[in-house]
Amino acid sequence: MYVKDTIAAISTAIGEGGIGIIRVSGPEAIEIVNKIFRSIRGKSLLEVDSYTAHYGHIVDSTEEIIDEVITLVMKSPKTYTTEDIVEINCHGGMVPLRKVLDLILKEGARLADPGEFTKRAFLNGRIDLAQAEAIIDLIRSQTETGLRVAMNQLEGGLSQKVGEIRQDLIKLLAHLEATIDFPEDEIEDFNSDELSDRIDGIAKKVEKLLRTSQKGKILKEGIETAIIGRPNVGKSSLLNALLREKRAIVTEIPGTTRDIIEEVINIDGIPVKIIDTAGIRDTEDIVEKIGVERSEEFLNRADLVLLVLDAHQGITAEDRKLMGSIKEKDAVIIANKLDLDSKLDFTEIEEILTDKPIVKTAAVENQGIDELEDVISNLVFSGEIKNEDQTLITNMRHKNALDRAYQMLLDVKKTFELDLPNDFITIDLRAALEAVGEITGDTIGEDIIDQIFADFCLGK
Numbered sequence: 527m528y529v530k531d532t533i534a535a536i537s538t539a540i541g542e543g544g545i546g547i548i549r550v551s552g553p554e555a556i557e558i559v560n561k562i563f564r565s566i567r568g569k570s571l572l573e574v575d576s577y578t579a580h581y582g583h584i585v586d587s588t589e590e591i592i593d594e595v596i597t598l599v600m601k602s603p604k605t606y607t608t609e610d611i612v613e614i615n616c617h618g619g620m621v622p623l624r625k626v627l628d629l630i631l632k633e634g635a636r637l638a639d640p641g642e643f644t645k646r647a648f649l650n651g652r653i654d655l656a657q658a659e660a661i662i663d664l665i666r667s668q669t670e671t672g673l674r675v676a677m678n679q680l681e682g683g684l685s686q687k688v689g690e691i692r693q694d695l696i697k698l699l700a701h702l703e704a705t706i707d708f709p710e711d712e713i714e715d716f717n718s719d720e721l722s723d724r725i726d727g728i729a730k731k732v733e734k735l736l737r738t739s740q741k742g743k744i745l746k747e748g749i750e751t752a753i754i755g756r757p758n759v760g761k762s763s764l765l766n767a768l769l770r771e772k773r774a775i776v777t778e779i780p781g782t783t784r785d786i787i788e789e790v791i792n793i794d795g796i797p798v799k800i801i802d803t804a805g806i807r808d809t810e811d812i813v814e815k816i817g818v819e820r821s822e823e824f825l826n827r828a829d830l831v832l833l834v835l836d837a838h839q840g841i842t843a844e845d846r847k848l849m850g851s852i853k854e855k856d857a858v859i860i861a862n863k864l865d866l867d868s869k870l871d872f873t874e875i876e877e878i879l880t881d882k883p884i885v886k887t888a889a890v891e892n893q894g895i896d897e898l899e900d901v902i903s904n905l906v907f908s909g910e911i912k913n914e915d916q917t918l919i920t921n922m923r924h925k926n927a928l929d930r931a932y933q934m935l936l937d938v939k940k941t942f943e944l945d946l947p948n949d950f951i952t953i954d955l956r957a958a959l960e961a962v963g964e965i966t967g968d969t970i971g972e973d974i975i976d977q978i979f980a981d982f983c984l985g986k
């Protein structure tokens with residue numbers, strides 16, 4: 527059972543900051559904070575209006591001033607959690623924040639679990655589960671596009687689509703169940719075409735949502751892109767050009783990069799994690815050898831490989847070996863150092879790697895970088911999408927639920943073709959309804975809810 531006690535936590539990031547906020551929520555929130563807050567104007571928080579701010583001090587049991595603060599009082603039910611909330615804006619340092627939190631806990635509040643404020647917003651019915659999950663996505667979004675998609679979900683974009691599917695299922699079920707329960711009544715049985723059409727219609731809506739999940743996953747998680755190549759071909763120079771800053775050390779000495787360097791860039795809203803690796807070659811140097819092994823690991827693991835060739839030197843035996851090893855991967859060939867004379871045989875590259883795009887660059891002069899970004903963007907989204915519908919499936923939990931619902935609907939179609947009685951159909955339809963309902967949390971177990979919120983930040 528859900529006990530409505532009063533919870534408190536530091537809601538701002540840990541560390542030094544301009545201000546730091548402590549949030550208290552629950553039936554005792556105002557009373558508890560009132561005990562340790564001294565308003566400059568002598569006002570009691572018990573008497574103030576909702577959504578008002580009050581300047582004053584936090585004091586300990588000996589009336590010693592701990593911090594100078596602004597408190598914000600928000601009264602149930604129009605608050606983040608729908609409970610009474612008091613927020614204390616302290617000076618942003620860990621010592622004052624911890625001390626003030628301590629005092630609040632001593633007055634009877636309990637330290638909130640991670641995500642517990644948002645969990646209460648969900649349990650109290652202000653937002654559904656998909657909206658609650660959007661809040662954490664919003665906080666963790668890596669690009670503006672990611673933020674927009676999370677915001678759309680928070681505003682109920684996904685919930686609305688899921689709600690429609692649920693309504694369709696409920697209507698269909700109601701009709702079918704009426705014909706089962708009251709066969710003698712005048713309720714018209716669907717003719718088979720009609721029933722089949724309705725199921726197809728619902729399945730299509732589910733499928734349409736499912737189709738967005740690949741793009742959604744990429745937007746949320748980004749793509750790992752490894753820059754691979756022989757020593758000295760210009761991998762680190764390419765990383766720097768993509769980042770537009772001198773991040774990695776570049777020298778004319780082969781074997782300069784020893785360890786992996788990772789940075790995230792934003793290409794058309796996609797978070798692209800660029801990994802600069804050590805040049806791959808046979809080496810006796812112990813440190814370099816480890817670097818080379820790690821490079822090979824990243825080559826295998828990456829979602830996308832940028833294979834850099836040195837156009838000035840032409841293709842070597844080592845390049846051929848590397849080209850052979852990326853045949854099965856999504857990859858772009860970078861013909862670098864094209865500001866110098868080129869000895870590169872493009873037909874040979876095209877013969878080995880028939881379907882891979884080739885981009886011509888001069889990394890040290892930032893040439894060809896925009897084109898490379900276009901190629902990456904097109905590869906990832908295969909030409910489709912950019913700014914259409916912002917409702918995307920970005921969450922594996924949602925995808926799994928939709929996958930199951932879709933499977934059920936296919937099963938319904940099969941049952942139906944076998945001409946089995948209606949209650950066989952309704953069992954599968956109910957299961958589909960339940961699966962879809964998991965997304966918004968209408969049908970979901972407590973343990974899964976706990977698991978979802980446990981992944982949130984403290985104070986959220």
Ligand SMILES: Nc1nc2c(c(=O)[nH]1)N(C=O)[C@@H](CNc1ccc(C(=O)N[C@@H](CCC(=O)O)C(=O)O)cc1)CN2
Nearest residue numbers: 547549577598600603604605606607608613652661986
């Ligand atoms: N200081 C502060 N800033 C914050 C938050 C917060 O909790 N505290 N938020 C926390 O994440 C975000 C804002 N989210 C919020 C969502 C709903 C409500 C809220 O009170 N909703 C009421 C309507 C209030 C009214 O009508 O005036 C409601 O929906 O009933 C408040 C904040 C970002 N900034």
Ligand SMILES: Nc1nc2c(ncn2[C@@H]2O[C@H](COP(=O)(O)OP(=O)(O)OP(=O)(O)O)[C@@H](O)[C@H]2O)c(=O)[nH]1
Nearest residue numbers: 757758759760761762763778781782783805888889
């Ligand atoms: N002319 C010219 N020189 C380049 C270009 N890109 C890189 N270089 C030079 O090539 C040398 C090696 O560049 P890096 O970026 O360090 O090469 P790398 O592939 O990271 O090398 P390792 O870390 O040793 O594997 C440096 O002297 C760069 O200035 C280019 O487009 N044109």
Ligand SMILES: [Mg+2]
Nearest residue numbers: 761762782783
């Ligand atoms: Mg390097």
